[in-house]
Amino acid sequence: MYILPEPLEQYIDAHSSPMNEVLNELERETKLKVLQPRMLSGPVQGRFLSMFSKLVQPKSILEIGTYTGYSAICLSEGLQPGGMLTTIDVNDELRSMVESYVGKAGLQESITLLNGDATQLIPTLPGPFDLVFIDADKKNYCNYYELVFDKVSPGGLIIADNVLWSGKVVDTDAVDKDTEAIREYNRMVQEDSRVTNVVLSVRDGLSIARKNG
Numbered sequence: 001m002y003i004l005p006e007p008l009e010q011y012i013d014a015h016s017s018p019m020n021e022v023l024n025e026l027e028r029e030t031k032l033k034v035l036q037p038r039m040l041s042g043p044v045q046g047r048f049l050s051m052f053s054k055l056v057q058p059k060s061i062l063e064i065g066t067y068t069g070y071s072a073i074c075l076s077e078g079l080q081p082g083g084m085l086t087t088i089d090v091n092d093e094l095r096s097m098v099e100s101y102v103g104k105a106g107l108q109e110s111i112t113l114l115n116g117d118a119t120q121l122i123p124t125l126p127g128p129f130d131l132v133f134i135d136a137d138k139k140n141y142c143n144y145y146e147l148v149f150d151k152v153s154p155g156g157l158i159i160a161d162n163v164l165w166s167g168k169v170v171d172t173d174a175v176d177k178d179t180e181a182i183r184e185y186n187r188m189v190q191e192d193s194r195v196t197n198v199v200l201s202v203r204d205g206l207s208i209a210r211k212n213g
Contacts, residue, residue, distance in 0.1 A: 003164055003201050012044055019043050023073060026101045030068045034094065041071040041135075041161075045203045049133070049159075053078025056157060058130030063087040064118045064144050065136030065161075069098035073105050075133060085111045086125065088118045089136070119143055127151030135161040138178040141185040149194070154213030158195070160185065164205025 004012075019027075023046060031037040041049065053061070053075045061079065063072050066089035076085045092115040102111050114121055119140060132148050134141060141160060152158060165182045168174040186207065189197050195209040 003167060003204065009044070016044060016047050019046060020105075022101060022105045023070060025104075026068060026070055026073070029097070030070070034068060034097075039067050041074065042203065045161075045206075046070060046074040048202050048206075050074040050077045052157075052159075053131065056131055058156075059083045060127070060129045061085040061131045061133070062122075062125065062127075062129045062148060062151075063133045063135070064122075064148075065089060065134065066094070066098055066113065067135075068094055069101050069111075071133060071135065072098075072111055073101065073107060075131070076105075076107050076110050079110055083110065086114060087111060088114045088116065088121055090115070090117055119147065122147040122151075125151065128153040128156070130156045132156070132158045133161070134158065138162065138165075138181040138185075141181055142188055145185065145188065149211070152211045154211055156211050158189075158207075158209045158211070160189075160207040160209075162204045163199055163207040164201065166204060169205075 027040060030040050049071055054077060057078055057080050059080045060083060061075050063085060066072060066087040072085055072087045079085060095113060095115060098113060102108055118136060129151055130153050132152060134144050145158060163182055163186055165179055168179045169183055189207055189209050195211055197207065197209040200206045
């Protein structure tokens with residue numbers, strides 16, 4: 001999942017501001033108790049999401065893919081006073097853990113947790129959203145993008161995680177469905193004249209698309 005060599009990742013981590021204790025505790029518990037802990041955003045990406053959110057100062061954030069709530073807490077750090085982050089996940093087994101750490105972070109009034117199929121829930125959400133973070137099942141990335149686009153504020157951001165997919169996006173031998181879905185998402189965003197976009201090699205790759213206007 002990491003594109004850069006591990007020693008360089010460790011160097012970057014060591015030369016970035018530390019995460020708070022709630023996030024450190026959440027990272028430890030996720031690694032100890034939850035399947036596929038590599039899905040956690042982790043400290044470097046967490047700092048990036050937090051800083052980006054603080055720069056944007058969104059009033060409303062939509063996150064697609066909650067997992068244990070790490071990225072939701074990071075993104076919420078940049079919300080305007082009275083702002084709200086809505087996060088969606090199809091799996092409700094981790095809900096109690098997410099709620100626990102949202103409470104420890106003092107964000108229970110700023111984060112709304114929804115469980116269910118995001119393709120069904122997104123059309124019911126009013127928006128507008130100043131920032132959208134996509135980090136869920138790869139096969140639906142393009143669907144999520146199209147479903148949220150009209151709900152994104154002019155100048156708002158759509159950030160998608162895992163867009164380098166451990167480097168498999170440039171591996172001509174990689175033809176599995178998830179890799180193809182990520183490639184298609186990257187192609188779609190690149191060809192969308194409605195946005196200005198950039199791909200960054202943060203952790204497993206982040207695509208950032210700014211809605212024109």
